[in-house]
Amino acid sequence: MTPAAGPEAARRAAPPPEPPPLDAARRKADFPILAPRPGLPPLVYLDSAATTQKPRSVIQRIVRFYEEENANVHRGLHRLAEAATRAYEEARAAAARFSGAAGPDHVVFTRNATEAVNLVARAWGGMHLGPGDEVIATEMEHHSNLVPWQEVCRSRGAILRIVPVTEDGRLDREAFRRLLGPRTRLLAVSAKSNVLGTVNPVAEMAAEARSAGARVLVDAAQAAPTAAVDLRAWGADFVAFSGHKMCGPMGIGVLALSGDARSDLPPFLFGGEMVRRVTLEGATWNDPPWLWEAGTPSVADAAGLQAAIEYLEEIGAPALHAHEVRLTARCMEMLAGLGGIRIFGPRDPSARPGIVSFWMEDVHPHDLAQLLDADGVAIRAGHHCAQPLMARHGVVATARASFYLYNTDEDVDAFVRAVLRSREMLAPGPKGKHLGI
Amino acid sequence: MTPAAGPEAARRAAPPPEPPPLDAARRKADFPILAPRPGLPPLVYLDSAATTQKPRSVIQRIVRFYEEENANVHRGLHRLAEAATRAYEEARAAAARFSGAAGPDHVVFTRNATEAVNLVARAWGGMHLGPGDEVIATEMEHHSNLVPWQEVCRSRGAILRIVPVTEDGRLDREAFRRLLGPRTRLLAVSAKSNVLGTVNPVAEMAAEARSAGARVLVDAAQAAPTAAVDLRAWGADFVAFSGHKMCGPMGIGVLALSGDARSDLPPFLFGGEMVRRVTLEGATWNDPPWLWEAGTPSVADAAGLQAAIEYLEEIGAPALHAHEVRLTARCMEMLAGLGGIRIFGPRDPSARPGIVSFWMEDVHPHDLAQLLDADGVAIRAGHHCAQPLMARHGVVATARASFYLYNTDEDVDAFVRAVLRSREMLAPGPKGKHLGI
Amino acid sequence: MLDDLYRELILDHYRSPRGAAPLERTDRRAEGQNPLCGDECTVSLRLDGEKVLQVGFRGRGCSISVASGSMMAGEIEGLSLAEVRRLEASVKSMLQGKGRDPSLDLGDLEALEGVARFPVRVKCALLPWTTLLEALSRKDPAGERARVTTEQAGPGPGGAAGGGGGGI
Amino acid sequence: MLDDLYRELILDHYRSPRGAAPLERTDRRAEGQNPLCGDECTVSLRLDGEKVLQVGFRGRGCSISVASGSMMAGEIEGLSLAEVRRLEASVKSMLQGKGRDPSLDLGDLEALEGVARFPVRVKCALLPWTTLLEALSRKDPAGERARVTTEQAGPGPGGAAGGGGGGI
């Protein structure tokens, strides 16, 4: 027995105390779209991985901007221009805090996560990738964190290497280590898969990539909804996410930067706001981060994103995580009970919170989604913009239910009941056992 | 006397009948931010060329989207996804109608006019510009329609040529014709200057450019607010504008395409939605126009833009134009009466509706804007993202008042009164004559 | 509304598709794909001159695409190639909500009428038909494979189903 | 609120700036520019060893920049270079809202205190001072010109005045 293995060590190793459980029924009331509607079945919205619904505070923040603060930002000398500039820059400060960036001037506002990745691929890649250089992505990336790298590698003569996914939907860490080499310039990896729910060990992978001399981009589009974004803790250089997947408005995304990345990232788009001096012959650039924001930004949406950040911070990452794990466990267990259903990804719900992609015998995902809709249950069917991952699992599409802070146990039950009904409709007769729900 | 010169010809040549005048006071009531506020002077908003205020119908459209239709677009098989897709594609149809494009599939949604120009410069320019090719822009372009061309010309070895501006703020048409040549590939010109208000003869210039074999991009950011956009009538290939300058939300812009342009425009940003098939090795592209829209679009803002378009269409381009001309004439006349003020641009108000940029002796534009703000009058001071045009006129900044559909005669009077007060404060003593207002 | 799509006859064809047995001999054959979902089907034909003797259909797809193929297999056996083409045109027109040739008896295919109200699913129902046309257009020797997509055949972009992707 | 900015003393300096007369002889000279608005100023000095004998200031800019330069010209005449540097540090700290050295008498410059509440205008007031520092740092022969911007001296980005541009 080593000295560390006493009760003392056991106490130290104990998991952190459970956060107070998230009261999903109460939260649901914050979301106008989820309110009961006369004449329609209550909406069971299980498509939050595509986009989340918006709490009243976010919608009202947008309204307040347009009703009280609307003006173009920067250098305006009237009251509204000052108010709009303040709203915009306060949102930037909130995004910096939320993403673990060193400060507001390490945050770039984009339209969405996709544009944030393109910014890095185009601007950083255009300057730092050359023939024979290597970029590493993974087999589970969303198209938005794959195709931009294919394109920049093609145009720069660089090589794209892919970390394979194991049968149970995790990244093959050994294979990743073998891919790392002296020519590795960048690792592009998602913090969480939008298909499998798998939470990837980005901090560990980033450390390995950095010691090979590479920069690290983390696609946090699916991690941001549970406030699980931390550029600093991850040791990442670039972190990308979208407002609309985390209770915020569409039309706003974030690219958070490390100090290193910030200092060697050239401009992306050109035009008003990102310049300092312009003559007919050429231009000089504004300071970071404005240098990467050409044209009039989406100030109302940035303000809405701040309201979303505050909403999520009030709940807190631990409660968000625990709630998603609980619903995921319930869902996986009930689906397994139905029989004839293949669930993709890790078996441990806590390793893939919030997302359940599956394939059901006899019921095509598109039929399932359409039939569920008639019962008021909204899920997504398709390739989820992750065709290579579909191919890896030998399917062209899956059905995906995703859970969020406004989903209750009853939502899970309604979903499973509707799945059962769909199967009875398309493939009648006893198949697996019925659940008593 | 030629046969055509009889009363018949006179009737044909007669100007179209006056539209019913725009009731600006009534329109003002549609804009919540312009409502009287207890304890503050009424807001006289004369900064619409930077961004316009939003009518209630636009704000409410955004709210309705988030409260009743919010989902991610494309291929969703549930009710909300269908509603969101419908909202998005209906907005596209409205934008096509508004811009004179051949159909919805000739319209690309961008973040703003700046991104629309960058799309063309990057994607079209990257494919169609080579060493020695020439692009023509003008000395009055906004930085957003100048710097992208400087950059693409630099990177492709092409040459940027500039149409000069005359003393009275018009494009030098003769010089333009001399610039056109066999190597001219593209003309990039604004329909209306954001500094001078000058309305440029884009249809004539486009015809000349096309017969030289060049494509034509029209920056319609300042023309869209008066519903004066017409890709077809202009004979343009690309037309760019921003929602936020035409009563619509921030975060949405339009790039309208001619049939020719649509068929030889390669992709711009890469990721979800713009692809068809993706493997680990590469991707194929979606159909136009989705091919140019990577990632989750700003659906709420697109829906808001549609509401703005409908608002402007209800008023109509002739009434919008006539109203702006009237306010501009009143403002120019009153400013001239003050003495010691230099107004830039054409002297004929109908040639430069809605915008009055000027320089006043003894009162720096920044002081003027700040002092006016204390009287509740919001104007803009600065280079207006048009530094080459400032240099052309030998100034570094101007003060700019811009008028829109919610501005009244009283707003003009309040503005002129405040200008006078500012001068009395900074340079007291009799200077020019006082107006009896 | 949903009953328009999932009519009993459609479900019946989906559960027990006709034409599923492999053909002894194949004169024309094509594989088709719906690019929006990646689903696939195969159509094989035995011809006697200008007449369809036997049809083989195998679909890996949703109920609508499978039922549409199964109905197709049932209806076109015994028709002349000209009749097949008229039938195809009428079915396509019906699926795209443009009405159909009233002089033609569509048989079971009438059950597909409601699909027109679900723009996202129209390409599902068209998939077997596009593949059939491709098989017919082949002048190749028996067994030659052709690959098509429903691309050329679907409703134009801009409808409620506009755009691509396939989920986010 | 606005009265904090446009104090009577500021307006007075703006209307009749001190230091406007050209110097007979110039020992140090620099031109400065505020990159946000493009405004410019020139500072020229006549020195006697470590002491400022005479100051020339010419500004092409807003009332705040001109008044700040005029006050500067009035206050630094007769000071030693070390005293000038202390004064500059104190003025800068005051303009940036960080308080100031209470042991220093700022004279007319106290009137600039309210500028701190107008972040967009802070660089206006700093422009003459940044230019002064640049002139002093030059070891060049008389009349040598140096060009600076207020870039290095302004408030950091991220404040309400963040970003660049200069109007839309």
Ligand SMILES: Cc1ncc(COP(=O)(O)O)c(C=O)c1O
């Ligand atoms: C993991 C992941 N990355 C990137 C994206 C792209 O996000 P957006 O479409 O908002 O740009 C998504 C969302 O679809 C996602 O789930």
Ligand SMILES: Cc1ncc(COP(=O)(O)O)c(C=O)c1O
């Ligand atoms: C003539 C002109 N072009 C382009 C732009 C750029 O518009 P945005 O900032 O919305 O991209 C503007 C607005 O500032 C403009 O006035």
Ligand code: FES
């Ligand atoms: S969903 Fe693929 S064919 Fe119907």
Ligand code: FES
């Ligand atoms: S506005 Fe230019 S220095 Fe003040």
